[in-house]
Amino acid sequence: MSKPDLTNCPKVLQNGDVRWVMASLSLPMLLSSLGTSIANVALPALVHSFAASFQAVQWVVLAYLLAITSTIVGVGRLGDVIGRRRLLLVGIVVFSVASVLCGAASGLGWLIAARALQGIGAAIMMALTMALVGEAVPKERTGSAMGLLGTMSAVGTAVGPTFGGVLIAVGGWQAIFLIMFPLGVAALLLALRLLPTDTPSTGAPRPPFDKAGLVVLAMALAAYALAMTLGKGHFGVINGALLLASIGGGALFLWVEARAPAPLVRPGLFRQGTLGAGFAMSALVTAVVMATLVVGPFYLASVFALEATPVGLVMSTGPLVAALSGMPAGRLVDRLGAQRMTIAGLATMALGAVTLPALSASVGLAGYVGALAVTTAGYALFQAANNTAVMTGSGSEQRGLVSGLLNLSRNLGLITGASLMGAAFALGAGTSDFTALAPQIAASGLAATFSIAAGFILAALLIAVRSSVVFRHKESLNTD
Template identity: 45%
Template sequence: MSTPSRAVAGLALAVLTASVGTSAANIALPALVTAFTTTPGHVQWLVVAYLVGMSTVSVAAGYAGDRWGRRPILLTGIAVFTVGAVVGAFSPSLTTLITARAVQGVGAAVMTALPLALAKDLVPEGGTGRVIGLLGTTSAVGTALGPVLGGALIGWGGWASPFWMMAVLGAAAFPLAGSVLPAQTPPRARRRFDALGNLLLAAAIAVFALALTTPVSIGSTVALLVCAAALLIAFVAAEKRADAAVLPPAMLRRRAIATGVIANVLVSTVMMTTLVVGPYALHDGLQLALPLVGLVMAVGPVISALSGILAGSVVDRASSPRIVTVALVIVTTGAVALAVLPAWWGVAGYVGALLILTPGYQLFLAANNTHMLSAADTTQRGTVSGALGLSRNVGLITGASALGTIYAALTAGTGTAAISSLDGARTVFLIAALLAGIATGVSALASHGLPRRAKRPS
């Protein structure tokens, strides 16, 4: 195996470990309610702490890679993730476990942000899309494996078993990445670390997540959202004055990067909505038993795994900006299909909608990531990768909390009647389709008038 191939394998294992970590612990939530004699609302903070940890560090992780070298920062992230998993497995209380998940989220932010920048460094221009597609496929496989392996291990060794699995994966990823990634000295950003910007951004994300996750009342939710908006405004103002902005305004003024970030937030919201609302549509709406719900839900990650590399190959042969728009049209069509087809054709309609939505999502990831990284300066690719991770996580938080809350409000007080669940899911998926349509419009406007990329000789 050539050096670039071995390096890509090391990056893929890091991405796999982080994606397994995202989903494996979630399967333990019911067991944790019993183990710590608590409520589902309290246990849900394991999910929020992980996402917030990832979101608040994503951009800083990219900057650190640009400044001090992507290889050592990636290895540090793997080590932090692994230590968090070990602490989680030994946790004597729910508070300790939630803290350990936040630490894991910090490590996972590095493990998901830097492989994209490293791939751009290590792979020739014509193969970047394929590698990014491979990393997307690896992420999908890890997300699918997490609940399956975690559920099997819990039945054997209790709630701590998924954390031991994550620790083993991290312990394997560290030496592999350390041995196969070249110890190159990347171009380094000679900027100071923007501590104030990072603090304001982290606070804005944390308050935003708190507002969407713990809605005590409408008044408290609105107050928290206003607070998050104020922190975001303060962050923007600080960035304009900072000598070492965490998200450099000049970088964000580039059309490809700004529109890519917006589209990534909206599409991630759509995809998380399918993961949150989909089980209710299948179980309550279509009356499937839970084991069958799991099988149907696994269709999406399987399709992602099969279509990721193909999507990357398409991107390598076509103009990325225009492929982004085409992919978003497919995602929008898939979201509309999720709203309409299950009521007509049942489970077959739901699976058919996934067959449209998921390849479109993989094509969007490969094209959008490639386009944004190509538009960035060499010294800012880590920062752009961090911005991609940040925007993705903000979308995941929004989809899981906001649109999940809309579904719950629409179906409240009506039990689990099939028509009620299908109507609620239909409305939420139509909202998701609207968000995807907005992303399509933004992408189309941004790519209008761009020159077509010259066709590469075969």
């Protein structure tokens, strides 16, 4: 493989030869997604290996997610300040070294700490791969690039459990972490060889990095994530205290930002039509995605009497469809426009969400799988379009920050959706004991859950329509 000449980035863009750049960005995105999904399958082995409770080993997964959620905005902004390529390389190294530390951990505490470090590396990779698309890919091909990144993320989610199970059978739980090291080295070599260098400094003084804002925001986000995840859906005193702490932390963050000479996040950023709408829609839609992941296994086991393996196969439909839909969705965005495809994606999701309970009841398992496939295909189209609209609508000096915020909105949607959709299912079913659900009770819970999910999609659709109207109005003014 010959190395393309990326020393002159505009020349590469003119020739349209972006496949090298996307190859170097795809592997970090795959690794960060794989790091989330591959660890879940190891939890039973960790319980046995460390003689720990299931609640204790769950922190192996939670520490990774908390690290990503609490740091992704800060690392995105840091990339804007010190150079996105430079920080991406650091993130790959951190992720790779942390993977070795995970595999070598002699105790559960060391493993959890190493997973938190691995999560920081993953946050850097997630934020800066999307940010670098804006620098290295022509604007007319941004949709395809975002579709490819979405595909790689879905592939990581889809293959993680199966890949992890094979590795554990061959080399024990350590193997699922140690395999990340050679993959990380490959990602590092590709990035070093293929990514264009950071834009040289103009000589102007570098703006100070808002360390105080970063710390306060990270603590507020961590408190919120813990409030939504601890207690397995039972919202108790600790959850309430953490939620209050997150609200107080958010207020403190706004106070700090108002006085910072170079704030981490300027409040006016959220008032920009495309960006604010994109963040809001992303949070709403990913909360809906969690509905299938949270309530799906209970519904399938109860109504269709499926064992764990068939349930897993049905659940893999979503990531598989997302992986197959990512690239075609990106091409549609490039051809037909991000605004139009955002609405089309949301409309498709709404169709799937509204019909899923009815088709499951009338057609059976095939109806459930078909509606799930439609919902996921709509999500893939929405994600490619929304990511394209947000990233192309941001200035070059803040792409890292915007990418971090976009990924944060997705994570917050997933975390909130996991808690809210589980509560909706319990409310509809009339019980919080999911161990032995009668089929009719599970069906009632599914109907209640997807009624709320459809409402979320409708809210996102209204935001998308309003944003599209504003966008076209601005375009007409610019034309005149």
